[in-house]
Amino acid sequence: KSKLHIAQQEVYYGQLMNPESPLYNIGGYTIFKGSVDVSQFKQVIEGLSDVFDVFNIKFDFTENEPAFYISDFPEKVFIDELDFSSEWEPRKKASEWMQNQFNIAFDLKEEKLYKYTLIKIGKDEYWWFVCFHHLITDGFGFAIKVDYVINQYENFIKGEEGSEVQYPSYLDATQKSFEYINSEQC
Numbered sequence: 001k002s003k004l005h006i007a008q009q010e011v012y013y014g015q016l017m018n019p020e021s022p023l024y025n026i027g028g029y030t031i032f033k034g035s036v037d038v039s040q041f042k043q044v045i046e047g048l049s050d051v052f053d054v055f056n057i058k059f060d061f062t063e064n065e066p067a068f069y070i071s072d073f074p075e076k077v078f079i080d081e082l083d084f085s086s087e088w089e090p091r092k093k094a095s096e097w098m099q100n101q102f103n104i105a106f107d108l109k110e111e112k113l114y115k116y117t118l119i120k121i122g123k124d125e126y127w128w129f130v131c132f133h134h135l136i137t138d139g140f141g142f143a144i145k146v147d148y149v150i151n152q153y154e155n156f157i158k159g160e161e162g163s164e165v166q167y168p169s170y171l172d173a174t175q176k177s178f179e180y181i182n183s184e185q186c
Contacts, residue, residue: 001060001067004135005174006181011134012066015108022105026142027115027131029098030150036126037156038118042079044152045116049074052145054136054170061109070171079116090121098129106133136170144168 004012011024049055056071082097084090097119106113113133120126128149132142144167155161 001069002171002174004066004068005170007138008135009066012108015105015133015135019108020105022103024134025102025104025106025131026134026137026139027102027129028142028146029119029130030128030146032126032128034124036124038081038126040156041118041128041153044149044156045079046076048077048145048149051148052167052170054141055114057113057136057170058111059108059135077114077116078112079118081118081120083120085120085122094119094121094127098127101129101131108133108135141168 003009015021015024053070055077056074057068058071060067060069082094084093084097087093101115101117113136115129115131117129118126119129130142130146137145148165148167
């Protein structure tokens with residue numbers, strides 16, 4: 001087990017003080033126009049836990065200080081699907097739905113501190129909704145994950161191999177932060 005990253009401890013305690021607040025929700029959505037291979041897109045999403053260790057974090061809230069560990073058995077990342085294509089104003093309905101999702105606080109004791117949803121707007125338009133709790137990613141991490149998914153999906157469309165890029169590890173970043181704090185430099 002490891003302590004939370006120093007930057008995330010403030011997020012954790014802030015959420016505990018106000019558990020109904022969605023203040024620590026971050027995310028957005030990406031619009032896909034044209035034909036979308038939903039099955040392949042979902043496959044890319046489901047495989048994220050093999051690339052990013054944040055999807056394998058399990059939190060331990062039994063001690064006075066929050067701790068986490070990385071599960072040795074990655075679970076597929078879950079992505080939900082919604083279809084607003086038959087609604088009168090599908091973009092408006094999807095926007096309202098997404099805003100409502102951003103306004104719902106994550107329960108820290110839940111296993112999953114993210115929400116992924118592929119929303120069908122029309123025959124040739126999908127929106128990919130992404131919402132994370134700030135405990136498992138920040139704006140930079142969010143952008144990296146979105147970029148990875150889009151690149152992997154585009155590679156599939158082009159018939160090319162996916163990238164073998166190594167991404168920063170949450171566990172490594174946490175350990176380095178504590179090494180720095182305990183060093184003579186600090």
